[in-house]
Amino acid sequence: ETGVTQTPRHLVMGMTNKKSLKCEQHLGHNAMYWYKQSAKKPLELMFVYNFKEQTENNSVPSRFSPECPNSSHLFLHLHTLQPEDSALYLCASSQVDRGGDEQYFGPGTRLTVT
């Protein structure tokens, strides 16, 4: 595997379900991110993990819960979602201490909440 991978690629879940999204980066980076992409809207940053600290976006509802067990893996745990949470969820990684700030994205998980 190379780059940033995400599983599953597609997920349909009911409002009462619990599911998790997985992201793995194979780039040796030290920071990972979750973004939400809705139609016709800019990417919204949800969570950041870097080698120094975990940063949460205060506007993210508590039904989204991130987990970063190590620098290569990132999870997004989902529970009791709403239909408006249907979107493309993107994971990204970067190396924040080498001067290059570009983020590299995975293919995304298309989430549909019914």
Next chain:
Amino acid sequence: EDQVTQSPEALRLQEGESSSLNCSYTVSGLRGLFWYRQDPGKGPEFLFTLYSAGEEKEKERLKATLTKKESFLHITAPKPEDSATYLCAVLGGDDYKLSFGAGTTVTVRA
């Protein structure tokens, strides 16, 4: 708060018809401006980073330029495979949060 505005929202081009996309930004202490390409159903693909006004970067038919208030992505003699949504993002201050524009969707007809 950093702000990024991209125009136009959509652009339809004939193959070979050159054009430019605009990205206007306001940011406190620009650390980098980034261009990405996104194909339908896929994640954004990194294209360029620009760090200071006057800087230019090129890749095949794409050329990105930067001023103190905006960036342009020039597409020279586009081909149908250049059809995609092009995203602009800025990084400012001392954190790691990219602020994205809504993107410009480019369609190139053969």
